[in-house]
Structure formats: structure tokens, C-alpha cells
Amino acid sequence: MNNLVKAGMTQKLFTLLFFIGVTFATQAQDKELPPNSTKYTIGEINVTGTTSYNEQTVIAFTNLKTGEQIFIPGTKISKVLNKLWDLGLFSDINIYVTKITGDVVDLEIEIQELPELAETKIRGLKRKKKKEELIKENKLTAGKRVTENLITTTQNRIANSYKEEGYLNAKVKINTVKVEDTLPNSNKVLMVVDVDKGEKVKIDDIQFNGNEALSDAKLSKQLKKTKEKKFWRFWKRSKFIAEEYKSDKASLIKKYKEKGYRDARITNDTIIKKDDNSIVLELDVEEGNRYYFGNISFLGNSVYSDEQLKQIVNVQKGDVYNGTLLEKQVADPTKPDAVDLTNLYQNNGYLFSTINPVETRVYNDTIDFEIRISENKIAYFDHVTVTGNDKTNDNVIYRELRVKPGQKYSKSNVVRTIRELGQLGFFDPEVLEPQFKNVDPNSGTLDMVFPVVEKGSSQIELQGGYGGGGFVGTLGLSFNNFSIRNIFNKEAYKPLPMGDGQQLSVRAQASSFYETYSLSFSEPWLGGKKPVRLSASLSHTVQYFYNAQQRDTDRNRRFLITGGSLGLAKRLRVPDDFFTLSGAISFQHFNLQNYNTGLFTFGDGYSNNLALTVGLSRDNTATNPVFPTSGSQFSVTAKLSPPYSLWNGTDYEALNQQQEDGTLTAAEVDQEKFKWLEYYKIKFNGTWYNRLVGKFVLKTSAEYGFLGAYNSDRGVPPFERFFLGGDGLGGFSLDGRETIALRGYPNQSLVPIDRSSLSQATQNDGATIYNKYSLELRHPITLKPAASIYMLAFAEGGASYDGFRDFNPFQLNRSAGIGLRIFMPAFGLLGIDFGYGFDPIPGTTGSNGWETHFIIGQQF
Template structure:
């Protein structure tokens, strides 16, 4: 057609120019009489934005070329110009002919440019998704192919979301504000989302259908049991799930199982039915397994390592896992011993009846040694900080497990994005060596805390700085102050908190993880000082305060009463308390506690000053394995109390000031193991620790009768004594193939013991319940979280001597980017606190459940919020549980 069109144009042209052409050049053009011409000139018309010289080159025509008119050269030129899809019209005409010379005009109509795109029938989020994938760029030329692709991509976007019947209509209209420009109006009618009404299997006799339906992870029927599963139909996921059905048969020994055919039929406008016909085939079993080519490990050893026995049901998935995928797979046995070039090929040697014999063909190759170990991407952290954590050293044999361990250790540093650590293995088979390049990505992990909060009728402001990659040795180096010397992996923390006259707290800590620089022996130093003046806040003297000097507690429960004749005697919140637990304190008249009631009639302030200094030293063990650590800490804590008899049971105004100076000199040893893969979002591994903190048994060194009621509080507790045991364990188990859904289980146990029954420590107790956020240490106690209950509500007002806690969490990440780690969680929790072994009951736990979110921002650390519901009453009181919200800052549960 284009040839005919071109010829007709030339025919008309010849009539129009005949008067201008001499008789000697007069001619008639017919198909039957083509003529040779030499191109004397080429002119391109109709173009505003494109280079005419480039267009002439695209056409393939050039001045001086000989062409036949009519002929294939003109047709080919037109096809080339059309092929670039930049023009809506292409014509070539002869503007002049003289003898055997011809001048050509190429007429081109440029395609319109895109001025704007409007979407109709979609949400803003869907519009953004379409815009990102379709890439309709303003100013680009609009082509038919572009529009067809846009329609196809938009339909696929909604197809993935279950809208199988989506209509897309793209309308072009001229842009009146711009020449040769169009506006695209894209109308999208998603119609109803299509869900799966029923999945029908045909030919299934040997495997339960519910097992096959579970194998189809993304293709589920619209049933109540699948409430939390997707029911929408996705064709791509459906193809994957059909293969999952076949794989499930393979796991059961049906190696030849196939899907013969399947069909999709419409049940309703938004419902479809899937029919799947299967040929199950026969059930097979493992037969004899022979190892060929193995010289390092004998066949019997490899058989035991493989764990597959003759007569076991054939399972292709299990075989693959035991050969190459599991952490203790056969291939890793070689890869951990330097055989990087090892190759294993399982071959079915014989299939007889229902038995399959295998021949495991091994090519061991030579052991590979590590040549170079490179580190890239550490822009702030000094290389030696990363290198000292590596378990792969030049000259060592290649080991896959050591590479995995090195990645784990780099993640634990906290200086690099754990998701971006990439160990790049570069083999050199020509000389039997391998280079390992650890590609790192720095992340900000210094933290600043600027916060303020209102509670207990006061405003509390906090300023905190945590430098997690500090460098002490670079302090004299002025050039290293940007703004502080960094790069050596040391931790320096400074924190100040105040509410004015009522409360001030200051702390400083420093940790060197490689003390001396040669071994991973940590040294730590910490100092803290706090002062609380309860007289400056009426909240702590009111009956509405859980801390009131009268222990008024929560209104309606009669307060905590006095201590005469028992720990919480009288009509206490605890229903009469626990009479005789401390053998009573007859000198402590309950009336003494009420002298600091609502109006606080004391002339002197009620003040608690706490000062603590601690030195710590930790090191790794090599046995039982190098995940084990030991940590020792020596600490001295001094409590100075004034008029605090209303807050501590052991104080009496008879002492003169309701206080005194009390000292806590203790030594702590902690033995633990930590194999967690990622400190921010842990997917695998475990944590376990046992610790003992104890003071010297001062009561054994003197002849003081601490049961003497005339002994003053300061004399009795000037040097407190105790032994304190803690045991904790946590496991992280990935539940999905992508390892994102994680089950976190945890247990905790704590016990505070004594050397002398008449001298039990009033400090270092456990206060259980709530968020675990102490704010400040009012009573020298360990704060234990238990979500779903009010703070400290499961223990006595001054703490308990024992506690148990069990936790189960499901976690799923929202984002794991270096700029923010965010994950959601759901939890079940149970715990309780007791005063001694006589009342201890590990089955008497207070239960709760709930959900929450955690957000880790490098600048501010960990933050989160939980909603919990406490199911059980505490000593008959149901108000301490039920619906509770808890805020988390800077800690993990």
C-alpha cells in the first residue's frame, strides 16, 4: 500500500511540474517502466525538535545515491522511519527532476508529546503505584506501543491484587495550551475483587486434600478457617502453588506425581472455582546409596551425616536439604574444611519397582586457602575494629561456617547495617586460593535523648548522649573531632534527668570492648548520682499516690496500713497482708506512717540520695564454644536517707532522722551464651545467662545480734548483705521461608537470699509489673516488666524476693532499613512475684496478652508502645490489670 501511495504521489507531482520541465526531461512514471535517478538533494519537512541530518541517516538515503523510481530504496527508507515510532505520518515525494537527477522531500509528522496524565477510578496509593511502574514521563512522545504497555501493566497491577476483570480505557485529547501535545485521561474500572470460592482436587486418593490445600500458601478458599489468609486469586501465585502441590507429593514419596490439567470457572461476578486434576503415580522408597569419588570421608561416615536410610520414604526435598541446604548438610562438611571447589551430584542409579538406588558422585577438588581478606564500606569505623571480629584470616583454610560467624560478629558491633553485610567470595581455582571481600554499609548508631514528660504532678526533662563508636586514643587529635573522635568501637554514655527541686539524676558510663587491643576482653566503668526530695511534690504524700508515705495506695483499698504485727498489717490493700513475715516490728506504730499524710506535717524534707560506682571486666570463653562469655563487676552503692520512714519498712523515726547512711558493696559474676544473629531484629539464635551478685557476709564476721529490737536501722543495715541469683533465657525461631516472621520465647527467674534471717536486705528486690521503665530508681530495686498490669503491681510496695516470668512473642518487620528498624509484635506473657520459697508457686502466674510496635532510630535508639490486657486479679484487685498501655524507651522486653 505504501508503494502504491508513493507512486500516486509521484504521478500527481509529475503533472504539476510538467510546465517547469523542458521537453528533454519530460517523462512519465509507470510501474512498467522504472527509471534510474541520482539523488541530488534531500530535504526534511515538518520537523521542529529533531535533527534533520540524523533523520536522513536513519532513512538510509544519501545525496549521490542511485535509486530506481519506483523501487525498493524509497520503500525501505519509509519503513526505517516508521520503525522508530517517533512519527504519526511519513511521506517521501520528488520535488524536482532534471534529467537523471532527482530532489526528494521527506515529510514527517512528529508524534505528540505528553503534557499531563489524569487518573480516574483509583486511589492515591494506587495512582502512585501505577505512575512508578508505567513511567509515563511528561515531555516524552506518546506512541501506540507505549499506550498498549500502559494498559497491560495497569491490568497486571490490579490482577495481582485480585481484580481479574479490570477495564482500562486510555483517552487522548489535545492540549490547547501547547502545540503538538496531548493529555492522557486513564479510566480504570477495577470491578469486584475476585476470590476463590472452592478448590476441587480430582484423582486424589493417597494424600489428604487438606494437606494439599495447606501446601497452596497463597491460593486459599473463601472460608472462615482462612480468615487470616489471603483469599484473592493471583495467577502468578497460583502457578507457584500448583508446583507446591507437586512438591508435597514428592515429600510423601510420590516422585512421579503431576498435575494433568486445571481449570478456572466463574461461580459469580467476584467468585471463581479452581479444578485441579492429578496423576499421583506410585510411591517410592530410598534404596541403596553409594558414594563415588570420596577420599576424605568414608562412605559410612557420609551415610550417617546424610541421615537417610534404605527403606525410608523417598523425599526429594529432604534429600536436597541434607545434601546442600541445612547448616549441617553434607556439602558444608566439605566447605567447612577448605573444599571450596567441591561438587556433589546425586544420580538415580537404578529404579526398580518402588525402590530408587542413588549414586552420590563427588568431585572433592583441592583445599582452598584464604589469600586476601578485604573490607570495604567502613567510612567511619576504623578497619581494625571490623577486622578483629573476623574469623577468616589469610592463610587459613576456607570455611563457610567461619564466614557466617564473621557476618554475625560484624552485625553484633552495631556499626554496620546487618541486612547489608555481604561476604563476597572470589575463588582462584588456578592457584587454589580464595579472596573474601566483606562489603559493609555504615549506619548511624550514636543516640541523643531529648525528652520531657508529665507525671506525678511534675514535669521531668531528660538529656542523654550515647556515642557507640567513640575513640579515646584520638582525643588529643584535633582533626578527629568531627564533632567527636570516633572509630574505635568504644561506648561513652552521658545522661541527666531532672524535675527541678524534686528529682535530679546524673550518670556516666564507658565501655572498651577490646581492653588492651589484643583480646575481646571488655572493661567498663560507670558512675551515677541521684537525689529525690519527696517533700517537693505533694503527689508522693497523697492518698492517690502508690508511693504515699501512708502507703495510701489506690483509693478504696484502705491503704497499705502499718507494719505492726506483720509486713502490711491492718486493713491493708493486700487483705491483711502477710502477718509475721518479718516477725513484726512492734516498735513501728502504724500511726507513725500517717504523720506524712496529705499535708506532710514533717518539718524536715524527705530525701533519698543514691550514689553508685562500678567497674566491670568481661571475656569470651573457648569452651564449650566461643559463644560463651563471663562478666565480673565490682560495685559500691551508697544510700543516704533522711526522714524516709514512710517509704522503707526498716526505718523508724525513733532513730532520730528516719534514715541514715547505707552501703551496698557487691560482686557480680555472670556466665552467659549469646548466638543471636542480629541485635536489632533477631531471626535466629539464643541467649542464656546465669548471674550471681553477692555481698560479703558481714553478719558472720561480728557478734552483733541483729534480732535485737533496740538496734537502730543504721546500725543494722549500714552494710547490707545478700546473695542474688538471676537466670534468663531467650530463643529466636524463624517461622517462614523468608525468615521474617519470628517466634521469640523467653523465661526469667530471680531470687534474693540472705545470710541472717534477721537482716534481710531492704534493697535489691524485684518490682514486677508494667512497662519495666523505672524512670528513676526509687527503692534500689530491679524493675521487671509484665505488660497488661500497672507498674510494680505484682510485687510488694518495697519489692519482692522472688519472681518468675514467661514470654512468647510473634514478630514481623515493617522495615529493616538503616534509617529505621520497625517491627510489630503480638505477645503472651505470664509472671508473678513472691516473698520466699514457702509461698513460691511457679504455676500461680498472672497472665496477659497484647500487641505492640518497636521503632529503632539510630539517633534516638529503641522506642515502642504496647497494649496489654491482664486477665488475672492481684490479691483480689482486678483494677491493676485489664487494658493497659505501656511505653518503651531504650530497652527490650
């Protein structure tokens, strides 16, 4: 050993000595020391190499101390070496014996510190945001130690991320450049990442081999997101995305299983490079035999009989084997309210039940199944809580919950609770998700938490513009989570008393020739114990006579309308609790003061409109009221005035005859007829929402309306009529008219034709019958609380008529187009539609053509 310790001895010998020691230490698993080890006392310890740490810090970390006795070779040195490597701070570590004097040994610890990342530069990408994303995703932050593994891993990760997006030729190269620093022993580098993503590789052709049962076309159809190039396929991309291709292959096999080919598989799939920018996909398919369902039995069920379970499964012996169908009949994860075995049990308390279909016998082309059920204990809710509501009062939320502490678990009630909370409009429906806490199968209890995120629910309407010959200004405030009980509580104004779920709206509109004011209030839970909605409204309008030619307003000639309504709506329990029965009484008083209009033949006088409105509706749409994705809405309403003709003793046939004879003027007859309006109005509306592919939702709707008279001699009044066409915005209305949207045509332009004169009817008269049908394909852009935005494409048709003699539900004014909707809590719904009318406006010839419609505050 002394022969090795000489001035000028080479590092190779020291290294050899060290590794001999390490080798003996690792091999001597059953022995503490190798046979030729010698005991020494540590003399001096020196640290050399490149490091930003001082010498004493490194020595302290090794736990080697001057005067300590060690064996060379021995395990002590190898442990020190491993400890330093585990720090991940060094690229090279060596320990040398530099001098031996008797039994005293001097040691040298040579370390090379890993460089520290000073900065990362991404080259080859234009977007700054994408560069920042790459740095963040790969954690290339300043101060990170740069290792060969980091460089290799980062290089591969970035290249693979682009390949997954279809850039199969993506190349990534990483270099490091030493950064000069004024600090001593600084070891910092600049990392330069060169990215050449190239062009996206497209699929030139997809070839299938071995398929007989399903054609190439049917198999290609299953590759939803993997499509070959076609000049006519502009709406489907043909770029190759590895993850999507993997998913599409699974869908292809799933299709085979739906057709009975249980053993179908893809034995080989090859990507053939045609050129730098295109590939050919070749898939070898092994179909196997077609199978059929045999006997299906049940094991472990005691709550439900075999017959009850068979009705849910709905698979008969001899049916073509469909593995996908059987899985869905057991548990369909795509539909929370599906009619399947899992929901059958979970909707009746059996949260801990497990259901597994098992193949018990395969013979010839038949498969027998046994559905094994473990029912376990009934689960009960222990605690039910809502978190996150800082504005809405707890009682407003808890009264909508369909789950209660101590209640038997029901999945359908949990799903329904999510819908009810979303329908309130106070919370972000896109993040409503129940959380299961403290689930204990042994005791059969669980806690349920409903986290909510509050969103703005009040709206402001502030508009100004020129219309009808002058400036029109509108100011409206709508508070959709108001608290009227705190209106005199100063501490509740933050900035207004909110949180009780009530609605309060105030609106004023004025121009040079009219003023209108309205106030409405709604309490959804009258008394706080039952879902009975109370609604009330008041309105007052003053219309001054306006000469459009002279653009002059005569305020001595005016038409005053004062009205109000009071209504109740109760949520029913039968046929189910999605139904609501409503009733409202409304009254309007019309007062004409030296005001001649097409509505009346008299300029001075009055008229009254007292009516009862009864409605039955059903709404089970889910979950977001701005963008429903499923469910339907139906409503039937009847608005009825009292049949005054039965008891007022007026002979209207005689009145009409006196007008024809000239005994009475038209004004006198109309004044008598219109003292109290007499009519009935029936309306129906049905809307369905169906999710198609991805986030696409199809909205289908149909609606009808009819206005009739009790007394044919009195006739249908020129009020409460239907005006079809345009954006559906009513604007300023005196006569209770209803404006029905039909895009692609001017507002209120689709009026009936007077068959006798073949001329367009007076627009103020409107129609007594209308029908409308609509298809609307929707896709969301964002559904965040700050702004919900979705685009749409529509096709619709409708028509209006003077009576049943002209009614033809198939003779429609048709249109189609596209649009955009933006819903912001502070301003309500805004939108724009571009519609093309395929048919002429009544009384004209040729297609109406393009119309642009702006939507403000309409229904969703």
C-alpha cells in the same frame, strides 16, 4: 519506463515500481542486481509528508546524493528504506520516482513522522501516587514516540499488573488526542489511559480431582496464599492472585514429593468464572506411585568417608522417598548454617565443590541414588576489605571479622562475620551482604568485600513530666561509638570524637525531692587485641524527705547514695565463642541524715553494699539486635556479698533476742545488721527466637531469680529485691531493687502475700523469689536505619514469693495483649503495650483487666 514518467501519474504506479524493486532486491541473494534493472543518475531529491526535521537532514541521513548513479530496481533504495525504518521515528515511509529525463531520475521521499508524547493522563484511579507509578513503570515520559506497539504493550501491561493483584476483570483503554501547537510541523499527542480495575475476584470454591493419598483438606493447606471464601476466615484473604496461585501449586507438588509421590503432577487446572466477582478453581491431580529410598552411594569423595557423608544425609534404605528432604541434606538455601553436605565442604575450604544427587536406578517402588561430588581445589581468601565506613575506624571493624587474608575459606565464618558486624549496632544489619570478588577456581583464591552502611548509634534522652508530686526532668546522652583517646583532639570533634566502638553515657534526673547523676563507660576490646570488655560506672543520688500530703520537701532531711562499679567480661572459646564470662565489683554507700524511711528503722546512720557479680552468658542471635530472627540468649548470674558473719564476731541470734527483750531498739539492731549488707542473688534468663512463616518471629523466654541469706539469724536484707508487674521501668530506686516487667498489671503490684494476715506485703519489701514465662509473636513493619518498627502480640505469666515455702511455678499471674515498638538511633526504644491481666492483684478479687504501658529505653 518513459511511459511511467508523465505529469499526473498516480502514486500507485510509483509505489508499484518501488515494491517491484524491493522484491527483486530481496530475492536476488546470489546476484547483485535483478535482470531488468536500469542504471540512472539521481537528479532532484524532495522530502514530503509530516516531519519536524528539515529536508536536508533527512536527505543527508539517506546518503542519497544528486549526481549519484543508482540502479532501479536495485538494492540501494531498499537499504535506504530499512535505514529509515530502523530509526523508529516514522509511521510510514515511501520512495517515489517523480520524473525520468533520459538517464536522470528525480526522487521523492514521503515520510509520516510518529507523534510525540506531550503528556499522559491516567483516569479511573484515585491515588495520585499510583498514577505516577504507572507512568514511571511504563516509561510514558514526554517526548517519547507513540507507536501502535507502545499503545498495545502499555495497555496489556497495566491490565496484566492488576490481574496479578486479583483484579481479573481489569480493563484498560488508551486513546491519543492531537495537541495543537504553535510550532510549525508539530506532531504531539496527549495519551489518555482509562483504567477500570473493577473489584478483586474472590475464590468461591477450590475443587480437587484424582487425589487419594492426600485429602482435600491437606491439599488446601498447601495453598498458603490461595484460599476459598469462608465467613470465619478473616485473617486469610480469598482473593485470587495469579503469581501466588502459581507458587502454591508448586508447594502442593512439593508436599506430594515429601510424602514419597515423586511423579505427582497437576495435569490440569481450570479457572471457572462463577460471576463477575468470584471464581472456582478446579485442579486435576495425578498422584502416581509411592516410592522409597534404596541404596545411596557416593562418588568422587576423598576428603570425607562414605560413613561421614551418610551421617549428614541421614537417609536410610527403606525410608519413604522425600525429594525435598534429600535436596536440603545436600544444600539447604533457607538456612546459611544448616548441617548439610554443601556446608560441610564449604566450611572446610571447598568453595568450588559441587554436589549433585542423581537417580541411578528405579525398580518397582524403590529408587537408588548416587551423590556425585566434585571437590576441586581448596579456596583461600586473597584480600578481605570493608567499605562504606566513614565514621567507624577500620580496626574496630577488622577485629570483628572472622575471615582473614590467607585463611582457608569457610562459609560459617562469613556468616558469623555478618552477625558480628550487625551486632555492633553501628551499621544497618538489613543490608549487610558479603560480595565475592575475583573468584578464581584455577588458583583457588577469592577476594571478599563487606559493604556496610553507617547508621546513627548515639542516643539522647530528654524527658519532662509530673510524677511523684512534682515535675521530673531527665537529660541523658549515650554515645555508642565513642573514642575516648581523641577526647583532647580538637580535629576529631565531628561533632564528638567517634569511631572506636566505646560507649559513654551521662545521665541526670531531678525533681523537687531528689537528684541523681550517673556516668558510665565501656571499652569492648581492652588493649585492642582481645575481646575483653572493661566497664565502669559512677552514680550519686540525693533524696530529700517529701511529705506527700502537704506536698512539701524538707531539704534538711536527706538520704545520700554514692556508688560505683568496675567490671571485666571476656569472650570464651569453649564450649564455643558465643559464651562470655563476666565479673564486676560494685559498691554503694547509703548515708541517712535525719531521714526515716521504710527501708530502715533508723533515721541517722549508714549502710554499705559491697558485692561481686559473676555471670556466664551465651548469645548467638542473628543478625539485627533490634529485631533478631534466630538464635538464643542465655545468662546465669550470681551477685555475692562477702559473708561477714563468718569473721565479724557478731552474734545475730543474741541481737535479735536483745531486741525482743527490749535491751536494744530496732534501730540499733538494724544499724548493726546493715553496716555491711550480706546476701547472695542468683538469676537465670533464657530467650529463644524462631522464624515462623514469612517475617513472623516467635520470641520465647523464661527467667528466674532468687535472693538468699548466708546467716538465717541475720536474715535477707530489704535490698536487692524483685518487684514484679508493669512495664519494667525501674524509675527512681534507692535500694538496688530489680523491676521485672509483667504487662497487664500495675507497676510493681505483684508482691507476695503475708499468709499470717492475708494482707498485701509492704511494697518496699518486694520478693526474694520470682519466675516469669513469656511468648511474643513479632512482625516487622520496617527495619530501616532511620526507624525500626515492629508490632507484637504477647502472652505471659509470672509470680513472686517470699520464700520457697510459698513457691509454686505453676501458680501464675497471666496476661495477654498487643504492642508496638519503635527504635530510632537518636532516641533508643519507644513503645506502647495494651495488656489484659486475667488474674487479680494479690490482696484483691477479680481480673485486673486492661493496662496501658509505655516503654522507654527498655531492652528489645
